Amino acid sequence: MLEEITRLISLQAIDRDLHELEESLSTIAGRVEGLRQETEQLQAEFDRFTQEEQQSATNRRQLEKELAEGEARIRNKRMRLNQVRNDKELLALGHEVETLKETNQRMEADLLAQMEAAEPRAQRIKEVTELLGQKRSELQAVEKEIASQVEDLKVSISKQRVDRDLMARGIEVALLQRYEMIFNRRGGLAVAAAKGGTCQGCRMRLPPQFYNEIQKHEQVHYCPNCQRILYYENNRVS
Numbered sequence: 001m002l003e004e005i006t007r008l009i010s011l012q013a014i015d016r017d018l019h020e021l022e023e024s025l026s027t028i029a030g031r032v033e034g035l036r037q038e039t040e041q042l043q044a045e046f047d048r049f050t051q052e053e054q055q056s057a058t059n060r061r062q063l064e065k066e067l068a069e070g071e072a073r074i075r076n077k078r079m080r081l082n083q084v085r086n087d088k089e090l091l092a093l094g095h096e097v098e099t100l101k102e103t104n105q106r107m108e109a110d111l112l113a114q115m116e117a118a119e120p121r122a123q124r125i126k127e128v129t130e131l132l133g134q135k136r137s138e139l140q141a142v143e144k145e146i147a148s149q150v151e152d153l154k155v156s157i158s159k160q161r162v163d164r165d166l167m168a169r170g171i172e173v174a175l176l177q178r179y180e181m182i183f184n185r186r187g188g189l190a191v192a193a194a195k196g197g198t199c200q201g202c203r204m205r206l207p208p209q210f211y212n213e214i215q216k217h218e219q220v221h222y223c224p225n226c227q228r229i230l231y232y233e234n235n236r237v238s
């Protein structure tokens with residue numbers, strides 16, 4: 001067999017291994033990344049609710065203070081009402097009291113709404129806090145569990161890359177490029193056996209004359225149908 005074809009077959013075995021190793025690595029990395037994103041989302045939700053809660057607490061305190069001030073003002077005006085004898089002044093004071101009461105009612109409604117919103121928020125904060133704790137420990141466990149796996153995979157990958165470089169060195173650049181292109185386009189099978197008159201890559205029957213040529217091993221042949229690099233494989237059971 002042609003030396004280059006032998007090298008290409010070995011290269012293909014390495015490339016398939018490499019491909020598998022890289023897939024495993026990216027699957028593992030994807031799992032961790034997914035968990036990390038979920039954790040971040042929960043953290044963002046927690047931060048948002050906490051901030052809302054703080055803002056709402058400030059608003060509530062402010063409203064309570066203003067309400068108390070309003071009540072005091074109303075009490076003052078009412079005391080004055082008892083002392084005033086002038087009709088015009090009475091009318092004006094009465095009007096002021098009404099306005100103050102209306103303002104207080106609005107603030108009370110506002111306060112009530114804020115208190116009502118605080119309840120489901122507190123519930124959600126509690127839930128998110130629990131979930132966040134779960135996700136964090138899950139993430140930690142997964143990270144710990146896969147750390148050695150990832151390390152092993154990375155070592156294997158870099159070893160295979162060294163082997164690959166050595167193997168590729170003996171192959172003509174144009175042929176290597178063609179091999180790589182077919183490998184990527186044809187699902188990781190660029191070098192296929194021609195066996196029993198058929199391309200084993202695409203199962204197409206090869207023209208007899210062409211099939212004879214392949215058996216001579218004088219040059220590199222490509223399948224006329226799938227463009228894969230062909231090598232002859234004896235189909236007799238030995």
Ligand SMILES: [Zn+2]
Nearest residue numbers: 199202223226
């Ligand atoms: Zn083919």
